[in-house]
Amino acid sequence: MRASRVPPPAFDVVGDLNVRIEDVVDREDLFEMCRSAQALFGLGVRVYSSEGALLANEGRELSMCGLVNETAAGRAACGATVNRAKSVDPLSSAEVSDGYLARGRALGADHVVHACFTGLAYRIVPLVYETRHVGRIVLGPYAPADMKEAPALLVRTLPTLDRQEANARLLGLPRFEPSALAQIAQHLKTALEVIIFSSHKAYLTSKMHLYSVRESYRTLEEKNERLEEALARLKELDRLKSNFLGTVSHELRTPLTSIIGYSEMLADGIAGPLATEQAEFVDTIHRKGEQLLALIVGLLDLSKLESGTMSLRYAPMQIGPTLKEVVSTLAPGALKKGVEVELALDRTFCELAGDAERLRQVFVNLVDNAVKFTPKGGKVTVTATVRTIEPGALSEVRGTSDVDDIGIVLLAAPHLDQKAVEVTITDTGIGIPPADRAKVFDAFYQVDSSATREHGGTGLGLSIVRRIVEAHHGVVSVQANEPQGTIFVVTLPSAHARRVMPSRVPPAVRP
Ligand SMILES: Nc1ncnc2c1ncn2[C@@H]1O[C@H](COP(=O)(O)OP(=O)(O)OP(=O)(O)O)[C@@H](O)[C@H]1O
Ligand SMILES: [Mg+2]
Incomplete structure (x- = not known):
């Protein structure tokens, strides 16, 4: 029983439009942008996701911050300010008045100014992409242009701080006009939105590609x-x-x-x-x-051959006597028809491990076909030669017959000369058109299957031939005999070659 497959998630168009900066933008690009802003304007820049995760941060500690951070109370107050700055919602128009914030987001303004107890400030700019709030840029801390001295809040928060020193440090800082800050913020916002846009585009393209694959x-x-x-x-x-x-x-x-x-x-x-x-x-x-x-x-x-229930009795044998018997049986009938049958045997000795009776059946079928499909005056020649086969040779021969369902590959070591007997049955008859050469081995297939066909038979002979030859680890193929006729070639590995062959038996035949 096949396990039921869980279908893969469909392409979620809406979900993939809900972009999160951290998913689509390369962090290094964000850091690069923050670094160049710091280098150009001398202003610290942080980028947060819409959920408040810090994605990039570039800034140097201001001298005033250094003074505050010298004491534990100062560090705690500074941490609290930074935390609040992080959680300010720059899209909310509500005034935040917890005593630390000098100004909330003015109605219609595109930023929030978050004041620090030191008199410094942060400018928080929302990042909006496709009408969604995707994150924020926090600029600062910076010294606002209208700052005159350390505010009363600083003294209340850190009563022991040296006020004179604090004033000196504050006043020594470069001031930022709101208009300049607005320009810097706008510049960064635009740059970041372009980065998000192009990254999102690439992200969507790669996701769509992934989904389509x-x-x-x-x-x-x-x-x-x-x-x-x-x-x-x-x-x-x-x-x-x-x-x-x-x-x-x-x-x-x-x-x-x-x-x-x-x-x-x-x-x-x-x-x-x-x-x-x-x-x-x-x-x-x-x-x-x-x-x-x-x-x-x-x-x-x-x-029986198809179901694997035919029992073949393999014994050491020579192909010569079998072929002589086949030819002597069929030659008289052929002669009556006016077809000469000739046998030419190679003298080289080659022992096969075969079922002599079944191999006789193979060659009776092939010679009978040759005689049947050769008109009067023609000739059928049966030859047997011994040749050396190379590893894989038998599978190559199979290829030429276009029979590719069960591959038999001879994997003998190349240095071992393996022998095989090659029997050819050549006739000068009507021939088999190229398109039919592979099909003639199928059961019941006949080139001329019309009701008026001249030759008898049922179309089973060659399919039995092929099964028996394969059970002997051999191959049978068919070629044209130029200019006229057909050649059937049966190659049977020697008993020794069969012994070194991997035990690859056609599945349908159990010898
Ligand atoms: N030597 C040949 N020359 C020309 N055609 C051939 C030859 N041998 C086989 N064929 C073609 O292949 C077909 C299939 O051959 P096969 O031996 O399987 O069947 P058959 O001879 O028609 O019938 P059966 O062998 O079952 O009595 C034949 O009908 C014929 O069309
Ligand atoms: Mg036949």
Whole structure:
């Protein structure tokens, strides 16, 4: 059972428009901007997120702040001021009057001035992007242009502080006019908003790219799942079909054997003499019965090969005697048709580990085809040569036959010379068009499948041939015989080559 997949989150357009500076802007860019502002204007700059997290900070301690920070009380008061400055909402028009703030945000103004108990001040500017508040810039502390001396609040907060020294330090600081501060703030605000805009654009683009890749991946995965399911269904159907063919063929064979047997007895006159016409009818019954039996035997063979229940008896053997027997069996019939069958054997000795009976069936099928599809006056030549094969050679041969479902790769070490027997069945017949060469190995496939076709047969021969050859770790392929005819090539690894092969057996065949 397949585990149900959790679908990936959809592209959240609205969520991704709710930009957070910390998500989209590179911190180093923010620091760079703060550093250049400090260098240009001599003004400390901090950038906070809308939730109050400090994102960038650049500033040097002012001499007045140094004086205040000398005492613990001064440090505490300074910390409290900074904390308040951090939490001021620059978009709120409410006056904040906790005694530390000199001014709130004037109605319509785009900033808040937050006063420090020392007389210094902070200017807090909201950052707005796509009508949303995304953070703030805090400028300062700075000495306002209208500051005259240390305020009474300083004396109340730090009564022991040297007031004279404080005044001297305060008055020694550069002053900032509100208009200059407004310009600096505007400049920084614009620069930061441009950075946010371009960073957000890049962020959205990369996110959309990511979503589209994820979406394609998901679609692909779904298609794969559907394909896998279809493949499993097809395999199951194929298995059912093989079982069905096997059962039906088996059940047909018994009554058919009786039909053939009784028609033979009738023909032999065991049940009394037959008139000429009766003898002809009985002969037809006998011939058709034999044809039907051949078909049923073929179907049974194929079904056993496909289901892996055919038992092959491998034994040391030579291909020569098998081929001689095949040729001597089929040559007389061929000669009657006007087709010559010739056998040319290589003398080199090569031992195979094979099932001689099944290999005989392979070559009977191939030579029978060659004779069947070669017109009168033609020639069929069967040759057997021993050749050295290289690692992977058998898989290459398979490639030429366009049969790519089960790969057999010979992985013998390159220095070991491996031998194989190559049997070719060459005819000068009608040939097989290139587009049909891979298909002829499929069960029931015939190049001419019309009702008026000249040659008999059911189209099972080559599919059985291929299964048996593969069970021997070999390959069968087909080529054109220029200018006319067909060449079938069967390559069977020697017994030694088979021993060093990885135990890669076609799944459907259990020898
Ligand atoms: N030597 C050949 N020359 C031309 N066509 C061939 C040759 N061998 C096979 N074919 C083509 O391949 C088809 C399939 O061959 P296959 O041996 O599987 O079936 P068949 O000969 O038609 O029937 P069966 O072998 O089951 O009696 C043939 O029908 C024919 O079209
Ligand atoms: Mg055939």
